[in-house]
Amino acid sequence: MAQSIVVIDYGMGNLRSVAKAIEHVAAAADEVLVTDDAERIAAADRVVFPGQGAARDCMAAIGEHHLNQAIRQAVASKPFLGICMGLQVLLQRSEENEGTDLLGLFAGQVVRFPHEHRAEDGLPLKVPHMGWNQVRQHEHALWSGIAQDSRFYFVHSYHVVPQDTSLISGETDYGHRFVSAMARDNLFAVQFHPEKSAANGLQLLTNFLHWKP
Amino acid sequence: MLAKRIIPCLDVDNGRVVKGVQFVEIRDAGDPVEVARRYDKEGADEITFLDITASSDNRDTIVHVVEQVASEVFIPLTVGGGIREVDDVRRMLNAGADKVAINTAAVFNPEFVREASERFGSQCIVVAIDAKQVSAEGEPLRWEIFTHGGRKPTGMDAIEWAQKMADYGAGEILLTSMDRDGTKIGFDNALTHAIAAAVSIPVIASGGVGNLDHLVEGVTKGGADAVLAASIFHFAEYSIQEAKQHMAEAGIEVRL
Structure with missing residues (x-):
């Protein structure tokens, strides 16, 4: 059945890539809409928050885009996929910019990767964490058809630390182990970029479009 | 573990790939979209486009190239060449680029790097550094920044410049040895290592790759986070798969 997918547009980042990747895997009849309109978000079948x-x-x-309420409602009511900052802002507070209050939908913090030296070569741990890293998956419908420990494309300097560890749906090692995916009910949110993660990323987006939480 | 990246680089002039790409299966080797698709299929971790279009009238052609590639190739795309102001950055990102590489404009106006990274985030700002060895034999190694394809010296120390660019918000450094560029005798690994040890942002080694061992050495001796090459992939001397296999056999973590 045809469905409508909204990519929430609030002027932050490469929405075009996200929309293109979803269009690529969506059915011909599906509608992919990039918008900041609260009514459209409320009317959508699925919401992507990059x-x-x-x-x-x-x-x-x-x-500025008056999206606070629309995001909360979407998280509470329909299949919702957060990507990168769309994962981080769901928590309470970030260390970034001398401390920033976030949406606070989940208890926990967003912290920076530590300043340290890598054991293997003695060079500084490079931040941003940039490139293809493995995700240790916890059982979830959105990992369907993706091999355990598959690689996805990451680019970020901060990562989430949710208080409730039952939210964890994926973990990645960089300097130390961090949470790279979170899931709860109809919400799934990832630190990496499925829209830039070649076949594995497209599979995850396909799974999202078919997901019946 | 985070994989070391292999990045093929394409020179694009007026919307066409130049410096020859020779793949049997490709109908139009000058079509950047077709070449990008091929590299993606072979497992490239990212693709970099270097726009060498001389006339500013034809600058928009690269925007269309990026738009087309971004709608069918779902790996990170970097665009360099002619990125001089914030509007250039915005145009490329809107077209579907994930990162832009700023080179000469950074040298003449370092504040541009700060402005661009504050506006769009460090993750999409790559500073391209062209460096040349200036120390004489027997002296401690020293490199300086050059512009205009290695012809014009600036008198600026390469290590200090890299640190300054990292402070200004660069998310990554694309480091090209102008001594090695085009020589096919391998990266300047001493240069790469000096920069990689001096900054805490990722460093891409570039310039001089002639065989697959050179890619390995860029990581093992140079400490690079990623290796960039053009001609060895264009002329189908090696496929990206072969390159990754070779690196994996040398014990380097790659995405296979």
Whole structure:
């Protein structure tokens, strides 16, 4: 059945790539809409919430576009996929920009990767964490058809630390182990970029479009 | 574990790939979309386009190239060449690029790097550094920044410049040895290592790759986070798969 998928547009980052990747895997009859319109978001069957850039700017943009309520409602009511900053802003507070209050839908913090040296070569741990890293998957419908420990494309300097560990749906090692995917009911949110993760990413987006939580 | 990346680089002039790409299966080797598709299929971790279009009238052609590639190739895309102001960055990102590489404009106006990274985030700002060895034999190694394809010296120390660019918000450094570029005798691994040790952002080694061992050495000796090459892939001397296999056999973590 044809469905409508909204990519929430609040001026933060590469929405075009996200929309293109979803169009690529969506059925011909599906409608993919990039919008900041609260009514459209409320009317959509599925919502994708991407985001790039600094935490403070993201929160300011969410405020300017009056999306706070629309995001909360979507998270509470329909299949919702958060990507990158679209994962981080769901928590309470980020260390970024001398401390930034986030949406607070889940208890927990967003912290920076530590300044340290890698054991293997003695060079500094590079931040941003940029490139293809493995995700240790916890059982979930959105990992369907994707091999355990598959690689996805990451680019970020901060990562989430949810208080409730039952939210964890994926973990990745970089310096230390961090949470790279979270799931609860109809919400799934990832730190990596499925829209830039070649076949594995497209499979995850396909799974999202077929997901019946 | 995070994989080391292999990045093929394409020179694009007026919307066409130049410096020859020779793949049997490709109908139009000058079509950047077709070449990008091929590299994606072979397992490239990212693709970099370097726009070498001389006339500013034809600058928009690269925008269309990026739009087309981004609608069918779902790996990160970087665009360099002619990125001079914030509007250039915005145009490329809107077209579907994930990162832009800023080169000469950073040298003449370092504040541009700060402005661009504050506006769009460090993750999409790559600073391209062209460096040349300036120390004489027997002296401690020293490299300086050059512009205009390695012809014009700036007098600026490469390590200090890389640190400054990282402070200004660069998310990554694309480091090209102008001594090695086009020589096919391998990266300047001493240069790469000096920069990789001095900054805490990822460093892409570039310039001089002639065989697959050179890619390995860029990581093992140079400490690079990613290796970039053009001609060895264009002329189908090696496929990206072969390159990755070779790196994996040398014990390097790659995405296979």
